[in-house]
Amino acid sequence: MLAAAGTDDALVRLWDVGRSGPPRPLPRPLAGSGAPVLTAAFAPDGRTVASGAEDGTLRLWDVSDPARPRPAGTVPDAHPGGVLTVAFAPDGRTLATGGVDERVRLWDVRDPDDVRLVGTPLTGHTDWVGSVAFAPDGHTLATGSQDKTARLWDVRDRDDVRPLGTPLTAHGDWVNAVAFAPQGHVLATGGRDRTVRLWDVTDPARARPLGGELTGHRGGVTSVSFSPDGRTLASGGEDHAVRLWDVSDPARADAFGTALTGHLDTVTSVAFAPGGDTLASAGNDLTARIWTLDTDRALSRVCARTGGDLTPARWAELLPRLPYRPTC
Numbered sequence: 001m002l003a004a005a006g007t008d009d010a011l012v013r014l015w016d017v018g019r020s021g022p023p024r025p026l027p028r029p030l031a032g033s034g035a036p037v038l039t040a041a042f043a044p045d046g047r048t049v050a051s052g053a054e055d056g057t058l059r060l061w062d063v064s065d066p067a068r069p070r071p072a073g074t075v076p077d078a079h080p081g082g083v084l085t086v087a088f089a090p091d092g093r094t095l096a097t098g099g100v101d102e103r104v105r106l107w108d109v110r111d112p113d114d115v116r117l118v119g120t121p122l123t124g125h126t127d128w129v130g131s132v133a134f135a136p137d138g139h140t141l142a143t144g145s146q147d148k149t150a151r152l153w154d155v156r157d158r159d160d161v162r163p164l165g166t167p168l169t170a171h172g173d174w175v176n177a178v179a180f181a182p183q184g185h186v187l188a189t190g191g192r193d194r195t196v197r198l199w200d201v202t203d204p205a206r207a208r209p210l211g212g213e214l215t216g217h218r219g220g221v222t223s224v225s226f227s228p229d230g231r232t233l234a235s236g237g238e239d240h241a242v243r244l245w246d247v248s249d250p251a252r253a254d255a256f257g258t259a260l261t262g263h264l265d266t267v268t269s270v271a272f273a274p275g276g277d278t279l280a281s282a283g284n285d286l287t288a289r290i291w292t293l294d295t296d297r298a299l300s301r302v303c304a305r306t307g308g309d310l311t312p313a314r315w316a317e318l319l320p321r322l323p324y325r326p327t328c
Contacts (some may be wrong), residue, residue, distance in 0.1 A: 003271075003280050003288065004040045004049050006062075011036045012040050012051050014066060030069055039085050043092045047121060048072070048112050050095055052083025058097060060112040072114035079103065087132045094118065096141055097131030104143050106158055119159045124167075125153055126299050131177045136184040140164065140204045144175035150189050152204045165205040170197050170213070179222045181230040185252050186210065188233055190221030196235050214272045216243055216259070223269045228276040232256070236267030242281050242291070260291055 006016050012030035024050075033232045035055035042049055047064040058078035063069045079099025087096050088109075095107040095115075104122035107115050122143070131144035136154075141153040141161075149167035168175075171191035176291045179188045187199040187207070194212040219238025226233055231248040241259035265284035272279055279291040 004042060012037055012049060012061065014049075014063065014069065016066070021283070030059075041086045041088060043088045043109075044090060045092055048092075048109070050086045050088065050109070052078070052086050052097060052099070054082045056080050056082055056099070058083050058086070058095075058107070058115070060068060060109060060115060062112060067305055072112035073109070075107070075115055075117075078105065078107075084128060084130045085132050085133055086136065089134045089155075090136055090138045094134075094138075094155075094170060096132040096134065098132045098143060098145075099175065100126060100128050102129060102145070102147075104129055104132060104141070104153075106155065106161070108158075110236075119161060122153060122161055124163060125149070127174075131175070133178045133180055135180045135201075135204075135308045136182055140180075140184075140201070142178040142180065142187055142201075144178040144189060146174040148173060148175060148191075149174045149197075150178055150187070152187075152201065152207060154204070165207055168199060168207060170209055172194065173220070176221060177235075179226055179233075180225045180236070181226045181247070182228060182249075183230055186247070188224045188226065188247075190224045190235055190237075192220035192238075194218065194220060195238070196221055196224060198253060202251075211253055212243055214253055214255070216255050217241065219266070222266060225270045227277075228274060232272075232276075234270040234272065234279055234281075236270040236281055236283075238266045240265060240283070240285075242267055242270055242279070243292075244279075262289055263287065 016024045027282045037051050041053040047327050049061040051059050056077050056079050058075040060072040062072045079101050081100030085098045093110050095109045098104050102125050106118040108118050125145040127146035129145045130177040133142045138155045141155045144150045151167050152164040154162045173192035177190035185202045189197050194217045198210040199207045200210050217237040221235050221237045223236040233245040233247045235243050240263045242255040243259050247253045263283040267283045269282045282288040310325050
């Protein structure tokens with residue numbers, strides 16, 4: 001299994017994050033135009049990576065052979081001023097992008113070597129578009145903007161995209177992040193107002209808030225991601241923290257435990273592994289971190305590293321959020 005991250009040194013770096021050991025960087029990063037890479041995402045089949053850069057360039061990369069990745073399609077002026085966000089549709093045939101130009105664009109990426117614009121740009125936002133996400137059925141697109149709104153779009157006809165309902169306006173500041181739950185009926189949004197909000201989008205044209213705002217971050221929320229079973233939501237923020245939320249009942253969502261700490265700057269991205277037992281986060285501290293959410297797996301790794309049972313003091317150092325018990 002691979003993870004990807006864009007960097008200020010104009011590279012997209014890949015890591016092998018398989019279960020057999022610690023994350024391992026692959027030897028050949030993806031080098032583009034020389035501009036900082038602001039966003040990156042895998043296609044659903046894992047064979048293609050899309051990246052967006054500060055100079056407005058959209059790039060696709062063929063990573064079907066991770067040891068020998070190669071550049072594929074390039075769009076030099078996808079978004080004047082910078083490509084801030086990219087997301088593949090569930091079928092992998094369409095890519096959505098948002099940018100500094102306040103626009104959202106759809107691209108036909110069936111042939112990654114020949115990327116083509118689909119339809120006309122989606123307009124309505126009045127500030128930078130920093131987040132895009134497709135619903136699991138691919139029929140709806142959510143977008144978040146620094147104009148303090150999230151919007152929903154009917155994208156069933158890629159050549160004739162239409163807005164759905166009215167903008168979602170509960171956040172008091174930039175909407176930095178949008179994500180659909182795996183079942184597609186709930187949308188999460190994260191804002192610079194330090195809150196996470198959940199929305200019932202069973203009927204996207206009549207989206208409504210679910211419960212109250214989720215609070216706990218001490219800085220803006222920059223990223224949100226649902227676990228594969230849809231029962232947990234992860235969020236990352238400007239407070240350098242990652243938080244987990246119990247959203248098994250979205251109307252009564254609440255925090256799981258204390259924040260996951262370790263990053264030394266803003267957490268810019270969070271994402272669950274397909275199995276749901278691992279969470280990845282990346283930050284402006286120039287690090288990516290892998291969090292093991294499966295307690296038994298975490299303990300087995302600790303035992304392998306220490307070579308024996310843990311004293312209560314050593315346990316408190318390595319596993320401060322778990323109650324002590326004999327392990328190895």
